[in-house]
Amino acid sequence: MFTRKSVSIAIAGSLVLVAGTLSQPIHAADTIEQHIQKSIVIAGESQPNTSLIQRMAEENVPGLSIAVLKNGEIVWAKGFGIANSKTKQLVSEHTLFQAGSISKPIGALAALKLVEQGKLSLDEDVNKYLKGYQLTGAKLSKETPVTLRQLLTHTAGLSVHGFPGYSTGDNVPSTIDVLDGKGNTAKVEVVLTPGSEWRYSGGGYTVMQLLVEQISGQTFAEFTDANILKPMGMLNSTYAHTLPNDLKTRASAAFDGGGNMHSAVFNDYPEKPAAGLWTTPTDILKYAAHMQAIMNGKKDGILQKETVQAMFTKHKNDWGLGPALMDVDGQLAFGHGGKNLGFTNDFKALVNKGDAFVVMSNGDNANTLNNEIMATLSKHYDVAFLEQTVIQPVTLTPQQLDAYKGEYLLLTDIGYNGDFISKISVNEGKVAIQNPGDVMPSRLVPENTSKFISAVSGNEFVFKFDGKIVTGLTVAGRFELQKIK
Incomplete structure (x- = not known):
């Protein structure tokens, strides 16, 4: 909720630095890997010099992967630690992680693609498009219908914040069954007047999933693979429920807050654009770079510039059509965090300049360390995505x-x-x-x-x-x- 879970159990054995770099400058290893900067410090108190591997052990984070985009080029990508404690597989830059809610801004591109094709409208009642299922709820009326724009900006007033997933091997419900509350979450309903407030809803993105599936006639994974992921060069990414063998062999396991591998290895998420993307930090940078290039005039992108500009227009709570939006030193930025069982991730990118950072971790306890990495990258690459917070303490009796x-x-x-x-x-x-x-x-x-x-x-x-x-x-x-x- 408002603090992270802390644990005192040390990870057994040592974490191993593993190969995987792209144009890695020597000073990046020296400055970032050996000198992790705390994201929050207390003025007047000494700050220990801590390496990344040491912080991973202290926070019980078995493995993580980092990638950096600078001036439109991927300048550094590297994996650290363990991907699977049973197989002893190590993390590399090619290791796949569950993206959690980072699935949402990338998944939103599928709906925006259908809007450009004239098959879906941002501002019409979504119930007009849905077959065999209708959104319902106490706050839904003809005067205030739910629209795609509201689904993407979390202003549709829908219930169900997020999804816990299903143990690997369990039967998973269909998209409609999830929406009807026949899975392991409640029914998705309209509980606030659509458009009146910002209320984060993975349920809303599952409604969007159903729209894409019914309008395209394909599974969400099939449509995004052909129209979104592959055209952006995201060849190590998929929303598929069953990973193809070439990706499955590189998928990380999920670990709990004590650094222990989950017995199910990882959970499955039928709520694809809400939480179901498998990907790598480098692939997320390809998405960020593709959006940046379109904003900079790229003519053959997966979407038109006008659509991407609309995507980066702030709605309630500074939310765009998929990503969260923020100001970074006077520049518009976009990003999203991601949390699934055993995975904790973050990415941030500038809209009009080719800079972006991605951190993906395979531990439930990784949020603090991810913030520290973001703060360290921000200082090293001079992009203020996350500046160090300095607390000025007073003495009380x-x-x-x-x-x-x-x-x-x-x-x-x-x-x-x-x-x-x-x-x-x-x-x-x-x-x-x-x-x-x-x-x-x-x-x-x-x-x-x-x-x-x-x-x-x-x-x-x-x-x-x-x-x-x-x-x-x-x-x-x-x-x-x-x-x-």
Whole structure:
């Protein structure tokens, strides 16, 4: 939720650096691999010099792969660590990872392709196109139908945030069965007035999947393979449920937060554009470079420039038609994170300049390390995708610190099964919070008497007072908690 899960179990054995570079400058290995920069630091406290391999061991991340696009060229791509602990396969730049939600911006291109072909509209009622299935819900009406534009920008008001997947070998439901709630998730329904709010919904992208499948007459994998992935040169990528042998032999296993390989090896995801893409960091860079080239005037791209410009137009919550949009030093950027069982990924790219970074990891506990890698790459390649956060701490008295100690009940509905109670403790003058599911607490650093910063996530924790008594707190400007003890 608002801090990562921490674990103390060390990875057995050493992680091995493996081959796989593209035009790798010597200084990249020296600067990046040997000097990982913390994404969050505390002013006045010493920062240890840490190598990438050491940080992987500390965070229980068995394997990861990095690729860098600079000025339109892939200048560095390399794999590190273990892809499969049973087969002893190592990670290389050619190792495939599950993309998680990075599947969404790339999958969105399939729907945009159909729009260009005149077979689908961005702004018409999607129920007009659907056969054998109709979107329903309390907030759906003729006056406020759901549109493709809303599906792609997460403004359709649909339920089902994400999908847990199915153990490899299990029978997986059809697209319609997923939408009808006959899989392992609830029915996808319209729960907010379409267009009124931003609400992230993997369910919405599964509706888009059904549109593509029914209009094209092909599976989502077949249509994207022929019309999206191969034309962009993404030859190591697929939405296919069963990987072809040449890709299967290079697919990474999934690992839990302790660095242990999941018994199912990895989960399967029938929700293809929501979570079902297998790919490599280098292939994601090919997607980014292709979009950048179209914006720069490329005439034979998979989409027209006008379509890509629309894709990079901000809607609610700075979301485009697929990717998240952001400003980086006055330049428009796009990207997405990705989290499946045992995989944690991130990519960021500039829209009008040929720079992009991708980090793909095969561990559930990789988010902190991925951020550190992004911060290190940003500094090394002078592209501020993720700048280091410096916390400016203040010193509080023991009496002041005692006021924060206790248990806090989450009031915001996040679908947690049972009461979500966070515990705040003080040890040797340092404040820490432990959430349900966390093995270890995370440090909170005070910037004043009411505002603390997480040394792990960088999120703000703002405490509420009644006189000198702490009554609750707000996390990241969104989550409300009430002090109950």
